[in-house]
Amino acid sequence: MEMLIKQLSNIVEDKFEQCGFDRQYGMVTVSNRPDLCQFQCNGALVAAKKYRKAPIQIANAVLEELKKIDAFESVSVVAPGFININIKDSFLTGYINGMAADENCGSSKAEAPMTIIVDYGGANVAKPLHVGHLRAAIIGESIKRISRFLGHNVIGDVHLGDWGLQIGMVISELKRRKPELPYFDENYNGSYPEDAPFTIDELEEIYPAASKLAKSDENAMEEARKSTFELQNGRAGYIALWKHILNVSVADLKKNYGNLNVEFDLWKGESDCQEYIGEIVDYLKEHGYTYESQGALVIDVAEESDTYTVPPFIVLKSDGASLYSTTDLATIRQRIKDYNPDEIIYVVDKRQGLHFEQVFRCAKKTKIAGENLKFDFIGFGTMNGKDGKPFKTREGGVMRLQDLIEIIKDSVRGKLKESDSIDAEEIEEIASKVGLSALKYGDLSNQATKDYVFDIDRFASFEGNTGPYILYTVVRIKSILRKAQEQGFSVTGKVLEPFSGNERDLMLTLAKFNEAVELSFNDKAPNKICEYIYDLSNLLNKFYHDNRIISEENVEKKQSWINLIALTKNVLKTGLYLLGIEAPEKM
Numbered sequence: 412m413e414m415l416i417k418q419l420s421n422i423v424e425d426k427f428e429q430c431g432f433d434r435q436y437g438m439v440t441v442s443n444r445p446d447l448c449q450f451q452c453n454g455a456l457v458a459a460k461k462y463r464k465a466p467i468q469i470a471n472a473v474l475e476e477l478k479k480i481d482a483f484e485s486v487s488v489v490a491p492g493f494i495n496i497n498i499k500d501s502f503l504t505g506y507i508n509g510m511a512a513d514e515n516c517g518s519s520k521a522e523a524p525m526t527i528i529v530d531y532g533g534a535n536v537a538k539p540l541h542v543g544h545l546r547a548a549i550i551g552e553s554i555k556r557i558s559r560f561l562g563h564n565v566i567g568d569v570h571l572g573d574w575g576l577q578i579g580m581v582i583s584e585l586k587r588r589k590p591e592l593p594y595f596d597e598n599y600n601g602s603y604p605e606d607a608p609f610t611i612d613e614l615e616e617i618y619p620a621a622s623k624l625a626k627s628d629e630n631a632m633e634e635a636r637k638s639t640f641e642l643q644n645g646r647a648g649y650i651a652l653w654k655h656i657l658n659v660s661v662a663d664l665k666k667n668y669g670n671l672n673v674e675f676d677l678w679k680g681e682s683d684c685q686e687y688i689g690e691i692v693d694y695l696k697e698h699g700y701t702y703e704s705q706g707a708l709v710i711d712v713a714e715e716s717d718t719y720t721v722p723p724f725i726v727l728k729s730d731g732a733s734l735y736s737t738t739d740l741a742t743i744r745q746r747i748k749d750y751n752p753d754e755i756i757y758v759v760d761k762r763q764g765l766h767f768e769q770v771f772r773c774a775k776k777t778k779i780a781g782e783n784l785k786f787d788f789i790g791f792g793t794m795n796g797k798d799g800k801p802f803k804t805r806e807g808g809v810m811r812l813q814d815l816i817e818i819i820k821d822s823v824r825g826k827l828k829e830s831d832s833i834d835a836e837e838i839e840e841i842a843s844k845v846g847l848s849a850l851k852y853g854d855l856s857n858q859a860t861k862d863y864v865f866d867i868d869r870f871a872s873f874e875g876n877t878g879p880y881i882l883y884t885v886v887r888i889k890s891i892l893r894k895a896q897e898q899g900f901s902v903t904g905k906v907l908e909p910f911s912g913n914e915r916d917l918m919l920t921l922a923k924f925n926e927a928v929e930l931s932f933n934d935k936a937p938n939k940i941c942e943y944i945y946d947l948s949n950l951l952n953k954f955y956h957d958n959r960i961i962s963e964e965n966v967e968k969k970q971s972w973i974n975l976i977a978l979t980k981n982v983l984k985t986g987l988y989l990l991g992i993e994a995p996e997k998m
């Protein structure tokens with residue numbers, strides 16, 4: 412469906428044109444003074460410069476034509492040249508009925524669908540998933556869903572950290588613990604066992620132990636580096652061990668991400684671009700992009716206009732090893748070859764901003780990425796505790812994601828009451844959904860780039876701008892619809908013109924859904940969806956407060972209200988879906 416605001420713009424643009432002005436000046440926006448009017452057009456103020464006329468003159472000329480428009484209830488001009496518009500209830504209701512008849516609540520699909528890769532999640536294998544990866548998963552999932560909802564071809568890639576030093580550490584630690592395993596025998600040429608020599612619980616204990624040791628013991632660190640190097644150069648036993656680490660880790664990660672309602676299309680990682688590294692290094696050397704600096708192979712990516720230092724991009728270290736930068740560059744090559752994307756969106760901690768700036772510049776400068784490939788870095792801020800420092804466990808350790816989810820669930824569970832219609836088992840399921848909404852909404856309602864304070868009491872509250880409040884609103888509507896059904900009513904779709912101001916406001920906000928989704932896509936900003944569904948929930952609750960839907964005696968009115976709240980429920984549910992949140996039936 413064409414956005415309401417576009418439909419209105421079309422009308423006003425036609426009239427600008429008819430009066431001899433350029434169409435572009437007829438753009439209509441939602442009024443920023445809702446007390447004065449519903450919509451406005453400020454184009455006369457801009458056109459004034461081009462046509463050397465007073466804005467009020469231009470506005471008044473267009474006004475004469477706009478008065479003839481049937482869709483408008485009233486149009487007026489306010490000094491110095493604003494055009495204020497109220498639309499007729501019949502027009503608004505027509506739009507609402509279009510939304511109600513559409514399975515996507517009237518959202519418009521992208522005119523030119525793009526292929527977009529979203530690189531998010533970024534978990535490191537062998538390490539437990541911790542809160543640092545939470546934001547990447549939550550924000551990335553939402554951006555993926557929003558883009559896909561608009562009809563783009565979207566591919567979500569977890570891009571695991573599966574090739575770095577942490578693997579070398581685990582291998583060295585295993586060697587210390589179980590030197591007799593065949594993986595460490597360089598003369599062994601039989602086949603390796605199918606089962607991993609560790610469980611996920613052991614693995615999660617092995618890595619921290621190894622990392623602690625390497626930090627305090629230079630020899631251990633050296634060994635870990637050596638193992639990493641040998642792995643990356645194809646030592647058979649290490650490759651076999653690495654595959655075990657990968658399998659065991661990925662199975663666990665899938666479960667954890669699954670609990671968060673986060674799903675990836677691709678489970679690729681840093682290791683997957685290995686075959687491209689040689690090719691890329693040759694290419695870069697042949698075309699004269701690289702030079703040697705302190706033994707390392709580098710490429711300058713600084714630009715004259717830089718206001719901060721952008722160090723050279725390192726292709727290979729002095730020992731010939733590849734780095735994080737190398738794999739990111741090679742992965743771009745691989746993605747272009749496999750998917751030919753129009754855009755790659757990286758959802759990563761903002762502290763990696765400089766790294767990505769270097770990667771993007773290098774890819775463009777060396778023409779590995781064509782001019783049309785767009786790179787987008789969504790650098791998110793840190794989730795802090797109430798002390799303003801990165802969120803930790805009470806003991807000061809890194810909080811594991813699983814534990815965090817449990818904490819939220821506990822906090823929510825306390826607020827849910829068993830009743831005639833909800834038993835203990837259902838409470839668990841509801842607590843999971845509500846808890847997850849608290850966590851995700853608490854995160855997504857902030858602008859991604861900002862740090863935020865993880866405040867469990869606020870996030871889990873059933874009131875205010877929170878996930879549970881939105882869910883509560885959806886559940887409330889579901890409950891009214893159930894009661895209406897018991898009375899023999901069903902949702903028929905068609906809505907009548909509003910009977911009150913609150914009802915009109917609800918409809919006007921419903922009509923903005925399309926726009927909210929598009930804005931959040933353009934800015935890669937799930938927080939805009941949050942703002943929208945929060946507004947909508949407030950208006951629904953106001954409407955509910957003012958009207959007794961279930962006991963309404965006028966059957967036509969009652970039917971229309973039932974349809975209106977059913978549409979509101981669908982829009983809220985769709986908004987929640989775009990955030991990766993699911994609503995329970997009851998709560």
Ligand code: ARG
Nearest residue numbers: 530533534535570571572759
């Ligand atoms: N594994 C990385 C980390 O934990 C994040 C990966 C982000 N994506 C990328 N293409 N570099 O910091």
